[in-house]
Structures are given as structure tokens and as C-alpha cells.
Amino acid sequence: MSAPTLIDGKKTAESVLAECEAEIADLKSKGVTPGLAVVLVGADPASTFYVRSKSKMCEKLGIHSVKLELPAETTQDELLKVIDDLNNDPAVHGILVQSPPPAHIDEAAIIAEIDPAKDVDGFHPVNVAKLALEDASGFVPCTPAGCQRLLTEYGIETEGANVVVLGRSMIVGKPMALLMMAKGKGANSTVTVAHSRTKDLEAVTREADILIAAIGKPEFVKAGGVKDGAVVIDVGINRVDDASQKKGYRIVGDVAFDEVAPKCKAITPVPGGVGPMTIAMLMANTVKACKQITGN
Amino acid sequence: MSAPTLIDGKKTAESVLAECEAEIADLKSKGVTPGLAVVLVGADPASTFYVRSKSKMCEKLGIHSVKLELPAETTQDELLKVIDDLNNDPAVHGILVQSPPPAHIDEAAIIAEIDPAKDVDGFHPVNVAKLALEDASGFVPCTPAGCQRLLTEYGIETEGANVVVLGRSMIVGKPMALLMMAKGKGANSTVTVAHSRTKDLEAVTREADILIAAIGKPEFVKAGGVKDGAVVIDVGINRVDDASQKKGYRIVGDVAFDEVAPKCKAITPVPGGVGPMTIAMLMANTVKACKQITGN
Numbered sequence: 044m045s046a047p048t049l050i051d052g053k054k055t056a057e058s059v060l061a062e063c064e065a066e067i068a069d070l071k072s073k074g075v076t077p078g079l080a081v082v083l084v085g086a087d088p089a090s091t092f093y094v095r096s097k098s099k100m101c102e103k104l105g106i107h108s109v110k111l112e113l114p115a116e117t118t119q120d121e122l123l124k125v126i127d128d129l130n131n132d133p134a135v136h137g138i139l140v141q142s143p144p145p146a147h148i149d150e151a152a153i154i155a156e157i158d159p160a161k162d163v164d165g166f167h168p169v170n171v172a173k174l175a176l177e178d179a180s181g182f183v184p185c186t187p188a189g190c191q192r193l194l195t196e197y198g199i200e201t202e203g204a205n206v207v208v209l210g211r212s213m214i215v216g217k218p219m220a221l222l223m224m225a226k227g228k229g230a231n232s233t234v235t236v237a238h239s240r241t242k243d244l245e246a247v248t249r250e251a252d253i254l255i256a257a258i259g260k261p262e263f264v265k266a267g268g269v270k271d272g273a274v275v276i277d278v279g280i281n282r283v284d285d286a287s288q289k290k291g292y293r294i295v296g297d298v299a300f301d302e303v304a305p306k307c308k309a310i311t312p313v314p315g316g317v318g319p320m321t322i323a324m325l326m327a328n329t330v331k332a333c334k335q336i337t338g339n
Numbered sequence: 340m341s342a343p344t345l346i347d348g349k350k351t352a353e354s355v356l357a358e359c360e361a362e363i364a365d366l367k368s369k370g371v372t373p374g375l376a377v378v379l380v381g382a383d384p385a386s387t388f389y390v391r392s393k394s395k396m397c398e399k400l401g402i403h404s405v406k407l408e409l410p411a412e413t414t415q416d417e418l419l420k421v422i423d424d425l426n427n428d429p430a431v432h433g434i435l436v437q438s439p440p441p442a443h444i445d446e447a448a449i450i451a452e453i454d455p456a457k458d459v460d461g462f463h464p465v466n467v468a469k470l471a472l473e474d475a476s477g478f479v480p481c482t483p484a485g486c487q488r489l490l491t492e493y494g495i496e497t498e499g500a501n502v503v504v505l506g507r508s509m510i511v512g513k514p515m516a517l518l519m520m521a522k523g524k525g526a527n528s529t530v531t532v533a534h535s536r537t538k539d540l541e542a543v544t545r546e547a548d549i550l551i552a553a554i555g556k557p558e559f560v561k562a563g564g565v566k567d568g569a570v571v572i573d574v575g576i577n578r579v580d581d582a583s584q585k586k587g588y589r590i591v592g593d594v595a596f597d598e599v600a601p602k603c604k605a606i607t608p609v610p611g612g613v614g615p616m617t618i619a620m621l622m623a624n625t626v627k628a629c630k631q632i633t634g635n
Contacts, residue, residue: 151472171471172464175513176447203538211520217471220516224507224532233543235531236520242499247529250546 048197048309050276052189052316055196056323060104063326067105070330070339077333078107079137079163079325080129084122084144085115094141100322106329107134115145122148123156130158136336137163137329142214160336163328165218174218177225180335182328187219189320190255190276195229197309199253199274206232207251209244209264209297215257215278244268256297266302275303275310278317344493344605346572348485348612351492352619356400359622363401366626366635373629374403375433375459375621376425380418380440381411390437396618402625403430411441418444419452426454432632433459433625438510456632459624461514470514473521476631478624483515485616486551486572491525493605495549495570502528503547505540505560505593511553511574540564552593562598571599571606574613 067077079101083094094110101108109132111125122144129138138161140153154162159169165182173181183191194201206223210216216236223232237247238258245268248254256264257278269275279297296313304310311317333339363373375397379390390406397404405428407421418440425434434457440446450458455465461478469477479487490497502519506512512532519528533543534554541564544550549570552560557577565571575593592609600606607613629635 168468168472169464172467175467175471175517176464176509203536205538205543213472217517217520220520220532221471221513224513224516224534231536233531233533233537235529236516237529238520240499240527241529242501247501 047304047307050193050197050274050309050311050316052193052311052319055193056189056319058196059192059320059323059327060100063104063323063330066330066334070333070337071105073339075333075337075339076105076107076134077137077329078109078132078135079329080109080111080132080135080139082111082113082122082125082129082138082140084113084117084140084148086112087143090141090143097139097322097325100326101329104326106326109135117145117148119148119152122153126153126156130156130161135161136333137161137325139164139325161332163325163332165328166213171213171218174221177227182332183222183324184214184218185321185324185328186215186257186278186317187222188324188328189317190219190278191222191229192324193276193311193317193320194253194274199309201229201253202231204232204252205235205250206253206255207235207237207248208255208257209237209248210257210259210278211236211238212257219255219257258297260297261295262297262299264298264303266299266306269303269306271306272308273306275307276317277311277313279313280318343600343603346489346493346605346607346612348489348607348615351489352485352615354492355488355616355619355623356396359400359619359626362626362630366629366633367401369635371629371633371635372401372403372430373433373625374405374428374431375625376405376407376428376431376435378407378409378418378421378425378434378436380409380413380436380444382408383439386437386439393435393618393621396622397625400622402622405431413441413444415444415448418449422449422452426452426457431457432629433457433621435460435621457628459621459628461624462509467509467514470517473523478628479518479620480510480514481617481620481624482511482553482574482613483518484620484624485613486515486574487518487525488620489572489607489613489616490549490570495605497525497549498527500528500548501531501546502549502551503531503533503544504551504553505533505544506553506555506574507532507534508553515551515553554593556593557591558593558595560594560599562595562602565599565602567602568604569602571603572613573607573609575609576614 098110159167165184170181224234248268255276261281277296277298285293394406455463461480466477520530544564551572553574573592573594581589
């Protein structure tokens with residue numbers, strides 16, 4: 044087989060961001076600036092890193108950025124009040140609360156408090172339902188939306204394709220499945236959701252024309268679980284110890300890249316695959332929210 | 340192979356209804372009577388038949404039944420007002436609008452108007468989301484809930500089983516898939532959703548340990564699309580012309596029963612399979628709504 048196409052998430056993310064920039068310029072010419080509020084409770088280092096990346100990207104694109112870093116002791120009621128204020132802030136079109144919050148916070152109740160029109164993470168029940176109902180006014184969660192965009196960007200045929208989604212979370216697995224089984228372009232796939240309880244998992248994933256791995260286990264998918272000529276999208280971002288690295292660890296996906304890649308028609312690397320798409324789709328959702336709210 | 344088990348929907352529905360009767364007796368002993376309102380717009384004969392069956396079942400069980408048969412000219416606003424009144428009626432715990440309404444009615448907007456706590460059809464976005472989020476306080480649409488109950492009633496192992504759902508509607512296919520991929524008993528399945536755009540459909544359905552046919556095409560599933568020893572649940576209710584019948588037609592499922600049944604471990608007949616379960620689960624949802632609303 045010839046070498047697989049390496050699906051370049053950084054480059055595709057740049058295309059998405061360029062589209063956002065054009066739309067932001069258009070909105071600004073009409074006197075509207077999109078705004079995104081990112082709320083962080085507590086100072087978890089990974090969360091702090093993600094929140095700052097999101098704010099930086101906003102600034103780069105000219106999106107009004109509100110970054111709220113609240114103390115870990117913030118109460119449920121205080122956080123609900125923060126959300127209400129952001130719901131009512133006309134300069135804010137998108138709101139997200141960085142996950143996971145501290146254990147004393149009821150995350151589902153916080154998400155339900157966000158105005159669905161500003162729910163750019165796509166986790167509010169109204170947006171979950173819109174995805175199931177194929178209502179395009181809703182917000183699709185950023186990671187599945189990014190995976191779908193990678194497939195369309197690389198001209199990968201999804202109609203009638205066997206898509207196997209490995210993992211059934213509400214963040215990736217389920218929305219990914221709903222997205223790919225919907226009617227229309229970039230979708231219309233035959234979708235299988237496999238997970239930790241699936242029997243003979245390799246036999247199931249080996250049926251995939253397009254395998255989307257979102258199970259959160261480092262290098263879980265081996266060559267034996269992948270069909271020759273498959274397209275593999277690796278959602279995993281896992282830290283594994285690595286004494287040879289200065290920081291003592293390296294980041295790997297859910298796919299054992301070195302052994303799987305040679306079998307693939309196309310594959311995403313980790314890092315540089317799905318990762319950059321997630322933040323790009325967040326920016327795109329924020330621009331969409333702004334347009335819908337302001338009627339532009 | 341030995342003869343397949345015939346999955347008896349009438350008998351299983353009777354079990355569900357007997358459970359409902361016990362719960363209704365308990366509620367009545369506390370001074371509470373569950374109430375179900377069924378709204379019909381226009382006089383479509385099939386819809387009229389369904390609505391009257393539902394009312395009759397309510398009366399049989401001692402559920403307070405409100406049957407509103409509105410003229411076909413009823414406007415959207417008039418219908419919304421009817422829903423609002425039912426939302427505010429403390430004697431009504433369940434509300435359903437018989438589908439399909441006349442073409443001038445925006446059905447999605449009507450469903451969205453129903454108080455989610457009274458949405459016993461499980462079609463309101465809040466309940467769609469609760470199903471995806473595996474929140475047991477929601478209402479599962481009656482037909483998928485009935486299919487799942489048939490499986491558990493007959494002791495069919497679902498954990499790790501390959502479930503293929505044929506059809507991707509919001510009434511059956513998608514909720515059925517979400518239900519079977521959820522965590523827990525009677526679920527935990529590996530779920531594939533196949534549909535009209537699926538390539539080599541028979542090869543896909545032939546992988547099913549449990550095949551749930553909800554594609555709405557008479558006798559569409561042939562023996563070649565079914566694995567030896569599969570369990571087949573036939574959701575289809577299709578009329579086909581039949582001059583040998585007094586009424587000029589007969590009812591068949593989505594499965595070519597005569598050729599498929601000999602390959603099966605178990606199969607539902609049509610009629611007498613899924614059909615009776617749908618109305619039984621509607622009664623169960625009404626009792627559940629009443630209990631949740633009244634805190635019993």
C-alpha cells in the first residue's frame with residue numbers, strides 16, 4: 044500500500060479560522076463584535092491551559108473575550124448567578140464553563156442554566172435535541188463537529204460508509220454518531236457505536252470504513268482492529284510517561300499510530316489532528332451564535 | 340433449528356398494564372387519579388382509530404381520559420392555546436397530540452409547547468436530550484420503550500450484543516439506538532443504525548444478534564438479511580392490498596415473516612408483537628408522569 048494521507052488538523056483548523064475571520068470582519072463592519080465568555084472554576088493546570096488557549100484564540104481573531112477564573116470555593120449559586128449575568132450580557136454571544144468543575148458543582152445544572160442560544164459547547168439539552176432532530180440552528184459539540192469537518196475537507200465519502208464510533212460519551216461518541224447518521228452531505232453514514240462492553244471489539248472496528256476513536260485509552264486501537272484502507276480519526280489525547288522527554292511524558296492518541304498508519308488510507312496524527320479542530324470549531328460556533336442572536 | 344420463540348406482544352403488554360393497574364390503585368388510595376389528554380386535529384380515519392384506542396385503554400385502567408377531537412381547520416394558535424390549557428390542568432398528567440396533524444400545523448412547535456413533564460410521547464426536546472443523557476426522569480418514546488421491554492421480558496441478553504436498528508426516524512430509530520447503547524440492564528449493546536443510504540444493507544443486518552426493523556417498508560427484511568439464531572423485533576405496521584381479505588388489505592411488518600422466522604431464535608409477529616406494546620408503554624408513561632408530578 045502507498046503511504047497514508049496524513050490528515051492535517053492544524054491546516055484544516057486554519058481554514059476554519061480564516062472563514063471565521065471573514066465573518067467577524069463582516070460583522071464588525073455592521074457594528075457587531077462576537078463575544079465569548081469562558082468560565083473556569085478552580086485552578087486545575089490543564090483546565091487553566093485550555094481556558095487561556097481559548098482566550099488567546101479569541102484575541103487573535105478579534106472576538107471579544109471574557110475570561111472568568113473563579114476560585115475553587117465558588118458555590119453552585121454563585122456560579123449560576125455568573126451564568127445568568129453572562130446570559131443577559133449583550134456583548135457575550137457564547138458561554139462555556141470549562142469541564143470538569145470541582146466536585147461540589149452540579150455540572151448538568153450549570154449547563155442547563157446557559158442560554159441555549161449562547162451554548163457554543165453544544166451540551167445544553169436543547170442543543171442535544173436539535174442535533175438528534177437534525178435542526179441546523181443548534182450547536183454541535185466542537186470535537187465531533189471538528190472530526191466531521193476533517194472528513195469533508197479531505198473529500199472522504201461518508202454517504203453509506205460504515206462509520207464506527209468507539210466510545211459513547213455525551214462529549215464525543217453520541218453526538219458524533221448522531222451527526223454521521225443524519226441526512227445530508229458529510230453524513231448519511233451507517234453508524235455503529237462500540238464501547239467498553241462491546242464483544243470482540245476488534246471484529247467490530249475492523250468493519251469500519253471510517254473509524255473514530257474516542258475511548259480515552261492510550262494507543263488502544265491496534266493494527267488488528269483496523270481494515271486495510273480505512274480512514275482513522277483519533278480523538279484521544281492521553282498522557283503517557285516517557286522518561287526520554289524533557290517534561291517526563293508524551294501525548295498519544297487512542298490509536299497505536301505507528302502500527303495502524305501503514306494500513307490506512309488516511310489518518311489523523313496526535314497531536315496535530317483533531318486537537319486544533321476543537322478550538323477552531325468553538326470559534327466557529329461563537330461566530331454562528333453571534334450571527335443568530337444579532338440577526339446577521 | 341428448532342422453531343423460533345414467538346415474542347408475544349399482547350401478553351407482555353398485559354404484564355405492563357397489570358403493573359400500571361397496581362400503581363393506579365396505589366395512587367387512587369392517595370387521592371390521585373392519573374389523567375391523559377389525547378388531542379386529534381382533523382378526522383383522519385387511522386388517527387381517529389388510534390386516539391379512540393388510547394382513550395378506551397385509559398378508561399379500562401381507570402385513567403382519567405380527556406379526548407379532544409378538534410376540527411381540521413384548527414389554527415396553530417388555537418392548538419397552542421389548547422396545549423397551554425392542558426399544561427395548566429392539574430387533572431392532566433400526560434398530553435399527546437396524535438401525529439400527523441394537518442399540513443398547516445407546525446408539529447415541532449406544538450410538541451415544544453407541551454410541558455416536558457407531561458410529554459408522555461417523549462418527543463419534546465427536553466425528553467430527547469434526557470434519553471441521550473441517560474437521565475431516567477425523562478420519557479422514552481413508547482415504541483422503542485416497548486421493544487426494549489419485549490427483549491427484557493423474554494430474557495434476551497443485550498449486553499455486548501450487536502443490535503442493528505433499521506431506520507433512523509426520531510419516532511423509533513434514533514431513540515431505539517440511544518436506548519440500547521446506554522449503560523445498564525437491558526442495554527449496553529453495540530448499536531448500528533442502518534437506513535436507506537446504507538450500502539449492502541443485508542450484509543449489515545446479517546451481523547445483528549438483535550435486529551430491530553423500523554424502516555416502514557412492507558416485508559423489506561428477507562431471510563438473506565438475517566443471521567441464523569437472531570432475535571428479530573418488527574416495528575413495521577404496513578397495509579398491503581389483499582383481495583382474499585374481506586377488507587381488501589392485510590397488515591404486514593417490515594420483515595418477511597414466513598421466510599425469516601425459521602432462521603430466528605425469537606421473533607415478533609405482526610400484528611400482536613410491537614403494536615400492543617406501544618399503547619401499553621403510553622399508559623406506563625402516563626402513570627410515571629402522574630407519580631413525578633404529584634410526588635408519589
